[in-house]
């Protein structure tokens with residue numbers, strides 16, 4: 001960023017954008033049978049003309065509440081320059097997440113945390129654009145000192161201090177250039193969830209899995225948790241279709257009690273899932289630990305994170321050996337800053353990170369974080385993959401590029417979440433031309 005252009009933020013706009021995905025059961029699971037993939041979509045205008053785009057993912061009704069929360073935070077960002085924000089990003093992160101009055105709504109969880117993520121994602125986008133780099137590259141080119149200066153270590157120093165984090169980043173510098181080249185030529189491994197949403201018929205499951213196999217997909221996630229006999233039938237069908245050599249994961253979206261999760265997943269063990277995702281409440285750290293312990297002899301790990309709103313919950317999941325796969329989320333956590341904290345903790349605990357991306361814009365965003373993780377933190381691809389869902393990418397100015405079931409690193413400056421204005425107009429709620437009936441309940 002040139003010193004002469006501080007990029008003063010002069011305006012924040014936020015819009016409620018909803019896509020009627022529930023009409024065709026895209027995105028459906030045992031807890032969310034009718035999700036309308038939606039976003040609180042933020043645009044920051046600066047005095048230089050440069051703009052930053054950010055969003056947070058939501059599910060339709062209620063997006064207006066997130067929009068209100070973003071509006072309530074706007075005064076903390078409008079009037080500041082990008083330069084002053086990023087020169088002490090930790091301070092700005094804290095200002096947003098610990099504002100003396102607004103923090104009562106969280107702290108660092110729920111609607112207010114989703115709103116913080118939308119605003120901060122737009123700030124990171126603005127920063128990457130100001131540097132003329134895709135966000136992952138902005139992070140990869142940063143000094144380790146600068147990276148840790150973006151992280152709020154409050155509440156996690158009992159497991160990770162700033163000094164340790166710095167040391168880890170310095171150590172991971174070895175081989176960084178080769179890993180960057182490897183990513184640029186091969187891409188980051190992905191898995192698909194789009195073949196097996198809960199509301200899809202058996203025929204759809206078969207057809208979608210067959211198509212995905214033809215496209216080169218080898219890792220598949222299936223929604224479970226509503227009815228055990230249905231799950232057995234659907235999972236067997238998918239296992240038969242994809243073969244024993246491919247990887248299967250199952251996702252219950254918090255449907256069960258702890259004991260129920262253990263019994264249910266033990267019955268599904270015959271289809272050899274790599275992990276059970278969100279078996280129970282995302283707040284139940286010890287419940288996840290009990291499930292992990294019970295399922296370990298079956299070779300099934302526990303994955304969670306898409307509803308874990310902050311570094312503290314991840315810290316406890318890691319401390320309690322409650323997860324074998326950490327699922328960061330670019331919008332549930334407070335943007336890049338909070339995701340960095342979780343990536344660093346996961347590395348310390350040697351638990352692989354497999355990001356969540358089931359939603360609108362999440363694939364676009366999280367690909368940047370996982371590329372950074374591989375190049376600069378974990379230096380490891382074993383047991384690692386990033387989720388992919390094949391929905392709504394056509395609404396983005398720089399949609400994800402998947403080749404051979406891998407995310408190819410974005411080349412355009414920014415954080416890849418600028419939506420096409422025509423799409424925003426069309427799907428804005430209320431008032432857009434194509435707002436689905438399901439959203440008017």
Ligand SMILES: C[C@H](O)[C@@H](O)CC(=O)C(=O)O
Pocket residue numbers: 026027028029032035193251253306356357358359387
């Ligand atoms: C409601 C969303 O589609 C959710 O089912 C996504 C999810 O759990 C995942 O992608 O994992």
Ligand SMILES: [Mg+2]
Pocket residue numbers: 251253277278306356358
């Ligand atoms: Mg999930």
